[in-house]
Amino acid sequence: MTAPAPNGVPDADARAAPDAVSCAGLVHAFGETTAVDGLDLAVRDGDVFGLLGPNGAGKTTALRCITTLLPVPRGRSVLFGYDATRERMAVRRLLGYVPQQLSADSGLTGRENVTLFARVFDVSRRERAARVAQALDAVGLTDAADRLAKTYSGGMVRRLELAQALVSAPRLLILDEPTIGLDPIARTSVREHINAVRAATGMTVLVTTHYMDEADQYCDRGALMHRGRVRALGTPRELRTGLAERRGNTGDGEPPTLEDVFRDVADSGLDDRSGDFSDVRSTRRTASRVG
Numbered sequence: 001m002t003a004p005a006p007n008g009v010p011d012a013d014a015r016a017a018p019d020a021v022s023c024a025g026l027v028h029a030f031g032e033t034t035a036v037d038g039l040d041l042a043v044r045d046g047d048v049f050g051l052l053g054p055n056g057a058g059k060t061t062a063l064r065c066i067t068t069l070l071p072v073p074r075g076r077s078v079l080f081g082y083d084a085t086r087e088r089m090a091v092r093r094l095l096g097y098v099p100q101q102l103s104a105d106s107g108l109t110g111r112e113n114v115t116l117f118a119r120v121f122d123v124s125r126r127e128r129a130a131r132v133a134q135a136l137d138a139v140g141l142t143d144a145a146d147r148l149a150k151t152y153s154g155g156m157v158r159r160l161e162l163a164q165a166l167v168s169a170p171r172l173l174i175l176d177e178p179t180i181g182l183d184p185i186a187r188t189s190v191r192e193h194i195n196a197v198r199a200a201t202g203m204t205v206l207v208t209t210h211y212m213d214e215a216d217q218y219c220d221r222g223a224l225m226h227r228g229r230v231r232a233l234g235t236p237r238e239l240r241t242g243l244a245e246r247r248g249n250t251g252d253g254e255p256p257t258l259e260d261v262f263r264d265v266a267d268s269g270l271d272d273r274s275g276d277f278s279d280v281r282s283t284r285r286t287a288s289r290v291g
Contacts, residue, residue, distance in 0.1 A: 019042045026062065043221075095173075100176040104160050121168035135166045195218060222258075
């Protein structure tokens with residue numbers, strides 16, 4: 001019998017799961033619109049993995065299936081050996097999730113926000129205060145912990161949401177467009193804090209973004225999505241080198257960027273299917289609240 005881990009979940013390593021996340025033939029549709037169309041994806045344990053593409057590519061829907069927030073009518077999603085359909089609670093105990101929409105309460109202090117998440121994730125009363133303090137310190141918010149969240153800047157709000165996700169000490173941190181709506185300085189600050197936490201804990205990070213420069217600098221591997229499917233997969237260097245070879249550019253001229261790779265994979269890049277009215281409204285609402 002598999003011995004339980006301290007958080008009550010059987011030790012995932014004992015199941016010999018080779019990947020942190022493994023999706024095979026994942027499909028999800030909203031009515032007649034197929035948002036995720038046969039997604040095959042593998043995220044290695046300990047990697048920072050970028051799920052890349054424009055609004056409407058299916059990234060957020062894929063994340064919601066992986067996190068059990070949406071059902072998986074076809075295909076399979078497995079996290080550390082646990083089936084996201086049949087073992088939903090076990091999967092949820094392994095996750096920290098920062099959605100694209102704001103999750104912090106402006107009427108609470110930073111400490112109160114993180115404490116609320118600690119209670120939701122069933123962090124024991126004995127450990128709660130220390131875990132909250134540790135999470136706030138990890139994202140550089142100790143000095144601002146007892147201020148109301150509504151007084152925070154956009155970058156501080158994102159870091160607060162990161163602390164909320166970290167308080168349960170997850171094995172997998174999932175971030176949906178974590179730097180959307182932030183200025184370049186705040187974007188850099190958020191990314192640096194994410195990297196520092198990952199380096200200190202060794203956790204796996206799965207992040208969606210349409211900022212290709214971020215993926216190029218911070219992701220170990222990435223998958224370029226277009227119309228609900230993965231169109232290219234590899235390290236940023238492999239993706240750029242592959243495009244250079246397809247173009248016959250082996251050293252002359254400017255090397256391709258990840259944006260060039262995406263445009264090549266998606267034929268024309270953004271098109272009429274790249275998001276709908278609700279996508280635009282959601283993105284602008286989030287950006288306006290953290291900006």
